Amino acid sequence: MSDKDQLIRELDQAPDFLVREVLNFLLFIKTRTNQIPNQEPIKKTKESNIPDFLSFIDQVNSEIPTETNIPKDLAKNLDHYLYGSPKEFEA
Numbered sequence: 456m457s458d459k460d461q462l463i464r465e466l467d468q469a470p471d472f473l474v475r476e477v478l479n480f481l482l483f484i485k486t487r488t489n490q491i492p493n494q495e496p497i498k499k500t501k502e503s504n505i506p507d508f509l510s511f512i513d514q515v516n517s518e519i520p521t522e523t524n525i526p527k528d529l530a531k532n533l534d535h536y537l538y539g540s541p542k543e544f545e546a
Contacts, residue, residue, distance in 0.1 A: 484511070 456464075466474055526536065534540040 466477065469477070526532070528542075529536060532542050535542045
């Protein structure tokens with residue numbers, strides 16, 4: 456049985472809300488891969504036990520910048536950063 460046949464069989468048995476989620480995810484992936492023409496193709500991992508989906512996730516994660524400008528006190532002063540309330544200072 457091919458992957459496509461297995462997916463169709465699983466979708467036939469899945470509830471409607473789950474089918475909707477799978478459809479949204481599939482459309483997201485199709486849109487994303489069409490928007491990045493210079494993207495290197497997703498590596499096939501037939502020689503290893505890692506599914507192709509995990510390779511796709513690894514590729515997406517590798518495109519996320521490692522350095523961010525998130526403040527170290529974000530959790531403590533979330534209201535300050537979102538709404539401008541006074542900052543709580545550490546004692």
